[in-house]
Amino acid sequence: MFSFSWFLLVASLYTSITSACPEPQKITLQSRVAPHGQANSLKRRQISPTNVPLADFFKGTDLQWFGNISVGTPPQEISVVFDTGSSSLEFASTLCNSCTNPVPKFDSSKSSTFVDGGRTSSISFATGVGVDPVINNDYVLRLRSGTDTVTVGGLTSRNVALNLITDQTPAFNIDPFSGIQGMGARAQGFFASLINQGLPALFGMFLTPNSIGNAELTIGGIDESKFDGDLVFAPQAGTGATWELRSPGISVNGRTTSLLNTRRTIIFDSGTSNVLFSTDTAEAIYALISPDIKPNSAEPGTYGIACSRIPSLPAKIDIAFTDVNGRAFNLTIPSSELSVGPFANNPSLCQTLINAFDGLELVGGSLLKHYYSVWDVGNQRMGFAPI
Incomplete structure (x- = not known):
């Protein structure tokens, strides 16, 4: 999805590929030997990449790819779209009476590590769940801020900023997933935390058509x-x-x-x-x-x-x-x-x-x-x- 808050930065419109590909090019990677004594430190800091299986929301055409993360202590599993068109984490909560789609909803009262941020806000999207245009601002989420532990592909980040969805417009009610995890060009949230812990600062996406399946997100690496x-x-x-x-x-x-x-x-x-x-x-x-x-x-x-x-x-x-x-x-x-x-x-x-x-x-x-x-x-x- 593409949020209007990002659109403001790109286009200042919101206020709040017949030539063939050239011959394959080999990407050469060079390594540097760490000084003695630093090598063990670097080894301790390294976090291996992890793969997250993705499901494809298919409704005549491929609409969205989403996968599971867990939030809280003990962990509650929710499903999110890993969205390069937005930057924050927001998901359905038990505070949301308008979230009528049958998806897991996070109960903050059952997490010992949840901290209520107390700030309310709303976010509007320029593109929605399907292939139809956004009309009359019909993709809007109302949010309440907080922090909690977030685990993605077995990698855990603590004190991650997030937003609980407290209200959503009806257009979201076809969603087979609980929320959206932004994966923007500036690492934020759980991804920024993992990078600080030693995870390489990149991810790979294998967004296959529904007819092929086995879609996958690789966090911190490339699945060759x-x-x-x-x-x-x-x-x-x-x-x-x-x-x-x-x-x-x-x-x-x-x-x-x-x-x-x-x-x-x-x-x-x-x-x-x-x-x-x-x-x-x-x-x-x-x-x-x-x-x-x-x-x-x-x-x-x-x-x-x-x-x-x-x-x-x-x-x-x-x-x-x-x-x-x-x-x-x-x-x-x-x-x-x-x-x-x-x-x-x-x-x-x-x-x-x-x-x-x-x-x-x-x-x-x-x-x-x-x-x-x-x-x-x-x-x-x-x-x-x-x-």
Whole structure:
């Protein structure tokens, strides 16, 4: 998901990938021998990476990937989306009467290590759980602050800042998970604590389609068994908490336009299922796929075409980037991602993957599930390898 609080930093709008990828590049890692006496200290400090299995919320298309963490003493298991589009931890609590989705809710009164922070707040999201646009600010959480022990993949952090959901808007009630764990480009919460304990400052995501399964988050490392070839790394575009890369252009089915062949900064959000571009960019892309893809006024920001047309439409979208060595490479969204399913108001009309959102350029699961992705906080870069 992409929170409006982050959107303020990116776009100041809220107030409170037909060229093939170049030849594989081998990433060479060099080690330095620690001085005698320091080696044992470094060894004591090292924490090994850990893997967290992820489930895929599938509703005709892949929507969100989520996994289990535990909070409190004794630990209470809850499920969260590991979301690179936000930065904090919030989850359903027994204080929330409007949290009607059948998911575990945290009971702070049963945790001996919970400390109530006493601060209430709210958070609004620019992208929600599914593929439909946010309309009338319909993804809002009301929160109460606190701290507690958090364990992820067997690694424990103490006194982690968190938020208990005390109220949520109805749009969240389809969620099969309890909350959201932000995994932004600036380590915070449990991840920052683990880094301070000696865990390498990166994580890998294997966000597979529902048909493949075995999705996984690797915290503090890279699972090389999940991809072939070498990772290609690109530098972070900004200095904030948003994961974003600079792109020199976009092509569709091997063609581009002056508008698409323009430099832009694109956000990578594991908590968003499809793609958001400004209206002119979305329509320029659709024009190169089919002139029959039109806005659907019933759901502002969405576009669609007759479902019967989808199988015959090539819709390969290549987004260009530049790696850390100055070499060009593409990340590709294949034609298979064009449709995200029929509209509720017209089942013969299928929604297409790009939503219009002026001022925001963002890619989510429709791209990420075709790559193993590395989110390197320590070196402020992102890595990709096809899967």
